[in-house]
Amino acid sequence: MTTADDITAALLIIGDEILSGRTKDKNIGAVADHLTAIGIRLKEVRVVADDEAEIVAAVNALRARYAYLFTTGGIGPTHDDITADSIAKAFGVAIDIDPRARALMQAACDVRGVELTPARLRMARLPAGSELVENAISVAPGFMIGNVIVMAGIPDIMRAMLDAVTPRLKTGARMLSETIALDRPESQIADLFAAHQRRFPDVAMGSYPSMRNGRPATDLVLRAVDPARLTEARDTLKAALGV
Numbered sequence: 555m556t557t558a559d560d561i562t563a564a565l566l567i568i569g570d571e572i573l574s575g576r577t578k579d580k581n582i583g584a585v586a587d588h589l590t591a592i593g594i595r596l597k598e599v600r601v602v603a604d605d606e607a608e609i610v611a612a613v614n615a616l617r618a619r620y621a622y623l624f625t626t627g628g629i630g631p632t633h634d635d636i637t638a639d640s641i642a643k644a645f646g647v648a649i650d651i652d653p654r655a656r657a658l659m660q661a662a663c664d665v666r667g668v669e670l671t672p673a674r675l676r677m678a679r680l681p682a683g684s685e686l687v688e689n690a691i692s693v694a695p696g697f698m699i700g701n702v703i704v705m706a707g708i709p710d711i712m713r714a715m716l717d718a719v720t721p722r723l724k725t726g727a728r729m730l731s732e733t734i735a736l737d738r739p740e741s742q743i744a745d746l747f748a749a750h751q752r753r754f755p756d757v758a759m760g761s762y763p764s765m766r767n768g769r770p771a772t773d774l775v776l777r778a779v780d781p782a783r784l785t786e787a788r789d790t791l792k793a794a795l796g797v
Contacts, residue, residue, distance in 0.1 A: 561726040563589055564598040564616040568609060568627040568637050569707060572601055580709045581626045588716055593725035594622065604628060609640035617644075617702050622723065624716075627707030629696065631673040638697070641704055642681035652680040655695050662693040688718040698722070727779035732788040734797065739763065739770035746794055747774060754787040756780070 565585050571577040582599055589596045597620060602608045609628075617623045628637030642649035655678035656670075663670045677694035680686075687696035687703065689711060696705045696715040705715040736743065740763045751759045758777040765771065774791065778784040 561594045561622070561724055562597045562620040563594050563622040563624060564600070564620045565596060566609075566612050566616060566623060566625040567599065567601040567707075568604065568625055569601075570604045570634075572627070573603055577707075581707065581712050584709065584713055585624060585626075585716065588713075588720075590729055592720060592723070593728045594723065595726070595729070604634050604636055606636055606640045606643065609637065610644045613641060613644040613702060617700065621701060623702045625702065625704050626712050629677065629694075629704060629706055631676045635676065637704060638679055638681065641699065641702060644702075645681060645683075645699055647682040647699075649679055649681050651675055651678045652684065652686070654686055655680060658686075658693055658695065685722075687715045690714045690718065729777050729779055730781055730784050731775055731777045732784055734774040734776075734788065734792060734795070736772045736774065736795065736797065737766065737769060738772055740772050743772065743774075743795065747791075750787070750791050750794065753790075754783070757784060757787040759787075 565582060567579060567581065569577065572579050586596045598616065600612055600616065602612050613623065613625070625637060625641075628635045639649055656675065659674060659678055660670050663674070674694075680697045681699050684697040684699045687698055687705065689695050689706070691711050691714045696703070696719075698704070698719060703719050705712045740761055744761070747759065747761060756778065760775045762773045762775065763770065764773065776784060776787050776791070778787065
């Protein structure tokens with residue numbers, strides 16, 4: 555359920571490799587778990603190719619709809635890493651090598667005894683007006699502009715950037731959840747469950763069928779920000795189900 559106090563977000567996954575199946579996304583679940591834990595509702599996930607027009611359109615649509623837009627992918631050193639340029643175009647601002655990012659990367663290269671090559675410098679190009687998002691793993695930063703947080707696609711680096719940006723984010727009430735595991739098919743409890751949802755319209759309820767030990771099973775998941783209301787909904791549902 556959505557309330558006026560909810561802080562909402564979308565996630566935009568950018569990359570041909572995701573759509574082709576070459577790379578299996580590991581970021582959606584990690585972002586969803588993290589945002590849920592800090593009180594931000596992830597409401598939508600999209601995947602787009604490395605296509606500037608598609609990225610720009612998706613960024614502009616999603617940043618207008620939600621409190622935050624997180625993006626992953628396309629901020630590396632190669633020619634097909636076009637996310638930063640596309641974000642700049644979406645905001646209508648210039649893009650160039652950011653002196654703060656360059657200084658961080660130069661220091662890291664000096665420690666490693668390697669050259670800050672033009673390819674590496676591509677990762678220091680940021681849209682004008684961006685804030686750096688620290689990267690504790692490989693130094694090259696992500697960035698935040700407006701309500702858009704731009705992160706790497708490599709899962710470990712993405713998580714480091716997500717942790718780094720979290721203190722800057724406005725968060726809402728944390729969503730709590732309870733699960734009731736049943737060794738019954740959905741069809742047996744559907745009417746009862748629907749009636750229970752009507753009784754507790756402020757508690758989000760979902761039914762998730764599966765097979766356990768070769769037999770139909772169902773997990774009923776209840777979610778709410780009010781712990782007392784969630785407990786009441788859980789307990790009355792369990793009583794109705796006889797479990």
